[in-house]
Amino acid sequence: MTIYEKLEKLKSNIKSFQRVAIAFSGGVDSCFLLKVAADVLGNDVVAITAHSSTYPERELNEAIEFAKSYSIKHRIIVSEELEVEGFSDNPVNRCYLCKNELYEKIKEIAKEEGVHYILEGSNVDDLGDFRPGMKAVSEHGVLSPLKDAELTKEEIRLLSKELGLKSWNKQAFACLSSRFPYGEKITHERLRMIDRAEQLLLDLGFKQVRVRFHKDIARIEISQDQFEKIIASEIREKIYEEFKNIGFMYTTLDLKGYRTGSLNEGLTEDKKINN
Known part of the structure; x- marks a missing residue:
């Protein structure tokens, strides 16, 4: 059709x-x-x-x-x-x-x-x-x-x-709970951390963003065509400092870039079938 x-x-x-x-x-x-x-x-x-x-x-x-x-x-x-x-x-x-x-x-x-x-x-x-x-x-x-x-x-x-x-x-959006690896506790405080971190990236002009929660590490996913922008010294330093204020000790950039369902990549087929 x-x-x-x-x-x-x-x-x-x-x-x-x-x-x-x-x-x-x-x-x-x-x-x-x-x-x-x-x-x-x-x-x-x-x-x-x-x-x-x-x-x-x-x-x-x-x-x-x-x-x-x-x-x-x-x-x-x-x-x-x-x-x-x-x-x-x-x-x-x-x-x-x-x-x-x-x-x-x-x-x-x-x-x-x-x-x-x-x-x-x-x-x-x-x-x-x-x-x-x-x-x-x-x-x-x-x-x-x-x-x-x-x-x-x-x-x-x-x-x-x-x-x-x-x-x-409009950028693709999934609920903030999708930023946490399975088994990682979801709390109001952690959700607010993710929300604040993603809002900062959006305010800086990044269009498609995810901030994945790995305890004291924030893993940023953005479109690959915006890699050059995020590693520019001024923006990179601002993100690092702001994320630290939010509560993340370390901030990383996922080199594969943004993709939906990245936290499903480690799931085995049997877990998918049984759920």
Whole structure:
């Protein structure tokens, strides 16, 4: 299928649902899904965003602004993952624990809104990584129309640009818990450290960033085309000093650069299958 045939398939599928709730993070995929759904269904769409310590204020504010700009009904719920039993221990199935809690709460809101279908923004590229959260999507009967329409991340960005969405070139984002190696304890304090460190890099003009937590070591992942910028003496020293103030004794640059799911690279296949 061409990209436009996929778009028409997406619209047709959404139209058949008549009224939907969308798990809305404010990322590239969920912004695109929400806008298309609003175009197709009008007021029969409600966006639901979960706020927690793993979700930076900047992301919440951008989600609020996006929904408001298109006059889309927007509900914000509190879903504090650190209160979910076992989550803070950061097991391999951490994402399942999170999504299971999230969709339980979204289902409650959907019921209040008289909605029978809940949608989320996974695309076909997400099939290539270890994502235990998709088990919760399946168990709760949540639908993934972007994936069903066979849309890729790049196609979603292109279509978002054509629709005039500011989110079309937004950096990829995953919850802050994904910065910790499995088994490394997740706490409010550590999440704040990661949030402050990544915000500093964003403020310095780095576009796609991750700061991975390795106890007293911060491992920075950025796009390889920005390596030259980060090793410039003035910026390098500023990052080192600020990260030390945040609480990191050592700061390192990952020479492979930014990539999604880098902390899954050490997982064996049996661990993936069993989670």
